[in-house]
Amino acid sequence: MPRLFAAILAVIFFAAPLQAGSDHPVGEFRVINSSGFVERDGVRQDLETDRTVAIANISRDTDDNVIVAINGSTIRLHTLKNGLDALEWNARGTAMLHKADIQALMNDRAPADIPAWGSELDWPGLGPVQMVLLPFGFSAYTGFLISHPGDKTVVREMEFRQIFGPADRPQFSVNSHTGEFE
Numbered sequence: 053m054p055r056l057f058a059a060i061l062a063v064i065f066f067a068a069p070l071q072a073g074s075d076h077p078v079g080e081f082r083v084i085n086s087s088g089f090v091e092r093d094g095v096r097q098d099l100e101t102d103r104t105v106a107i108a109n110i111s112r113d114t115d116d117n118v119i120v121a122i123n124g125s126t127i128r129l130h131t132l133k134n135g136l137d138a139l140e141w142n143a144r145g146t147a148m149l150h151k152a153d154i155q156a157l158m159n160d161r162a163p164a165d166i167p168a169w170g171s172e173l174d175w176p177g178l179g180p181v182q183m184v185l186l187p188f189g190f191s192a193y194t195g196f197l198i199s200h201p202g203d204k205t206v207v208r209e210m211e212f213r214q215i216f217g218p219a220d221r222p223q224f225s226v227n228s229h230t231g232e233f234e
Contacts, residue, residue, distance in 0.1 A: 076167070076187055081108045081212040083122065086194075087147045088208035096145060099208065108212060110193070118169040118185055129169035129185050136166040139184060141196065141207070148209045149194055157189045175199065178206065188212070 083106040088099035108122040118129040132138040136154060143150045151163065158166050170184040181199040188194040193212040198205070 075190075076112075076193070077191055077214050078111050079109065080215045081110055081193070082106075082215055083108045083210055083212050086209050086211045088206070089146055089148075090204055090206050092204040098146070099206075107215075110212065120185070127171065127173060127183065129171045129183065132168040132170050132184075134164045135168045136186060137163040139168055139170075139186075141198075148207070154186055154188075154194070158187055185212075 085099075085102040085104070087101075089096045090099060091097075106122055108120055111119045111121075113119060113128075116131050120127045120129065136151060139151075141151075154166060155161065155163060166187060168184060168186050170182060172180060172182050175181040175197065178197070178199040179201055181197050183195060183197055185193050185195045188211060191214055195210040195212065197208045197210070200206075
């Protein structure tokens, strides 16, 4: 019996680091560009809606960085000190998420307690961009690509929704008469 107890404790002890930092989902996600704008000389123009769906795989490393594998590229986003508090963006006059929206989706946690990850990268066709990823509730992510080509600013908002099964899977319900699944 003591051996069994020791074995169980060892499993729990060694599994604990695997659970650290896993309060946000990992795995396969559908990615869509939900909104965006181009701003030049203080004038904003909405970007056309992009209905293209990409598939991304999100994982975490031992330093709590987020690794996004998408379209043949692997992007490492580093933990931003002070979380959401470290970010400033101006979403006025747009359908984009505001800081208060993200806080509401995270049960009104303090901005410094909401994790954020980011990195500066070279993006094909845009040049240098800043990519930021934030929790979108507790089961998805939202992200921003921010670039400054020439005399304009381009901001694209993305949503990362976890894939749980085929999209065309039939719905089922419980029959109220028999209690059986249909």
